[in-house]
Amino acid sequence: MTVPKKLLLSDLLKHNVRCENGIDHGPVITPWMHPPVHRILGFISRPSNLRLEREVWRLDQLKGINQQEVYVKGVCSVSDEQTLDRFPTLMNANVFNKSGQKIGLIADFLFEPKKGNIQYYLVSRSNPLIPGTSRWLLSIDQIIDKQPGSISCDIETFEDLPIQKASLKEEFLSKSRKWKAQFQDLTYNASDKLEGWIDDQISESDNDSYEMLNDDPSYDDWIDNLDIDSSEEFNRMNKSKKNTNSTNERDLDPWI
Structure with missing residues (x-):
């Protein structure tokens, strides 16, 4: 029977104290602490429910522990409940x-x-x-x-x-917070993907419009379809067009 390297106080409080003579000294009820240095010096047992006396054991007297009892060696110190209540402790602080x-x-x-x-x-x-x-x-x-x-x-x-x-209750609240965080992450990811898809569609439509303007042959080929041999002939065509337009305007004017 050995003593574990680390022990919870709640596990120690579940045990009865038994000495080397085989006498049951009752359950462990409270620790004997030294709060300034965060140290436990021993533990206190209650040998009887009918008497007010308490038995104080040093921690180095602890020699073994099993599922129900702790085994101690040596003689304990006997005290009373009122005196032990004055001992400093951080339990339930x-x-x-x-x-x-x-x-x-x-x-x-x-x-x-x-x-x-x-x-x-x-x-x-x-x-x-x-x-x-x-x-x-x-x-x-x-x-x-x-x-x-x-x-x-x-x-x-x-x-x-x-x-x-x-x-x-705490597990439910913790899971609820995790679900909320996951839902927010999914929402943010969906928003980012939607914005990226819209930007791609806008850029593709702009590129298609630019390509349509560059590929339209009507603007570049209208001069090629005319039978023009020189720049002088092109200028004469412009002058004749202007004269025709001015004649048409005079015909439409009711004061002339």
């Missing part, structure tokens, strides 16, 4: 964004059982005790300030964080 608005609670964290270093926190919008709530991963570097019962983060909303565990 309020999470504030960089604007000072409350956006959720700390629901869980991942730690190293050998050294007790916390790797990251898991935060939720609502009460973490409600089953099926979503969890977002909050790294240590994103925490800019911490006070008893609260922390401040360098984020605006939980959408800025990677989601670790999604509820049915």
Whole structure:
């Protein structure tokens, strides 16, 4: 039986504590933390529901873990609930964004059982005790300030964080956002293709009109169809045409 290299606190809270003498010391109810350095020092068990005493175990006393129990070695420290409530902790602490608005609670964290270093926190919008709530991963570097019962983060909303565990509602919202983005991409692509097709049609029609003007032989061949030998004869034809036009105009004028 071994201890995993990394462990979620929520997984530890599901186990009962059993010592080397085979005595059941009750379930793990809360961690023993040192928030200034983001470290867990041990855990606290409740040996009986009828008594107020609590048993405190150091983390280095943890020797093994299975699906139902954690095995410890050595003697525990006995305390009471009122004294342990004064211990600093970040569990269920309020999470504030960089604007000072409350956006959720700390629901869980991942730690190293050998050294007790916390790797990251898991935060939720609502009460973490409600089953099926979503969890977002909050790294240590994103925490800019911490006070008893609260922390401040360098984020605006939980959408800025990677989601670790999604509820049915969050999965539906996430898929809806993806579908909306895909629909917008399809719309933009269709608009670009339509504009490109219209531009191609306009350019083709302009080219066809230009080719029709260049290929029309009536403008270039009207002189060739006339029997003109020289430029002088061409000028005489123009003069005779002008005289004919002026005569026709005088005939049509009623005052002449």
